[in-house]
Amino acid sequence: MLLSKVFGRNRKKVDMSEWLREPGFAGTHATMGADVSQLMATVFTMLFVVGWIQAKKGKADGHHWLMLGGMVAMLAFFTSYYLFRQLGVLAFEGKEGFGGSQALYDGVFVPLLTFHIILVVIGLIMAIYMIVLGFRAQMFANGKRMLRNEMLQTTWKRIGIIFGSITVIVLGLFATRVASAGFSLGKLSVYVGLLALIGIVFGVEVTIQRIWPNGERRHRVLGRFTMAVYCILFLTGSMTYAMLYILYPGKIG
Template sequence: MTEWLRQPGFFATHATVGADLSQLMATLFTALFIVGWVQAKRKQGHAHHWLMLGGMIAMLVFFVNYYLFRSLGVLAFEGKEGFGGSEELYHGVFIPLLTFHIILVVIGIVMAIYMIVLGFRSQALVGDRRVLKDAVLQTSWRKVGLLFGSITGVVVVLFLSRVVTAGFSMRKMEVYLGFLVLLAIVFGLEILIQRIWPNGERRHRALGTFTMVIYCILFITGSVTYTMLYILYPGKIG
């Protein structure tokens, strides 16, 4: 699989299959989320719920599995030799843009998990309509601790079962630990944010808009990085 991802890409650029696949999926997911955002604006609750839930889960599954093979996808290259531009452009433009993009990736992953959780907590079925609850939506550290402890127990059991059947893998352990860290951040974020927006409906709408802005900026920075790395200033990609 790793070798296939390193083959020449299908967009007729200097990119690899992995880089082109990452860019393609980023485009598709961004378009999908924009459609979901429009559905929310039109108060199409059922369609919005299932499209965003399916889209965010698919995005998380794709990029987590992709990371196991190719790390940062479109950004995977070996040092400066992956960039064919000047030193000034590399250090003054490309690296700052790359750093900003990676920071947004982390924020985007956290918000994806958070919005899935918040989506279930803040919704209600009224007849045949799915709506947001116009009410206070809060939790406690005790409930968060119990839930996180239960999930941690399940994750540990799953990891140990994988170790028994397939052997120990540091990369897989990083994925499991990363998942727990993300959940811890999400739960901590919930405790903090619920003080700012105690109303579930307002919280969902405000953070949904914030998440959409993050994803749109992510797509732009990722596309600019892809263009610089594989079209304008290609280096020794492989």
């Protein structure tokens, strides 16, 4: 019973990853996975730009729902998508996937992809951060949603409690992984790295709070920064797609 359940699930997973490897729908050299990913990136970027325009027009409710819904859907889509694809992005398979010259690969493609991945990490952190900041910085006056024009500071005690709770959760996850799949140094470094990254984010947040203590100002400044990150993310992602699947298709895919 249990075995069939496990194998049943694995079969579905295999079907799904096979489907993602089939030729895509856009008529380029891309796989279905790459096309779906590019389509979703386009949809989410458009959603955020519309949400930004809503904020600029002072339509805070529309902004709130578009940003909140868009960010949650984006996080859900890309985490489940990459779990399926197990980060098997063509680009990580090395030079094989890229049909251009070695000089172009080393001088343009790899730097572009590296920049793109750094932005992905920053974008993921900012998505969660901006949602929390949106809720903390907003208020309702006469039923109208708006940003609170006052100091918004987190005490060290509060940061300690939040970071402590996250550490307990991450260590708990690590313990269950070790119990089910055994201990490895690689695994430990992933979890320690995750905790270190969260620690760095909290450190940066304290510094940012000092620079923009006002909640409204902070949301506007960091919101514009986040929007810039998403637009550049979309551009660099599209350039990577064009290089891999239109301009210089490789042997794979």
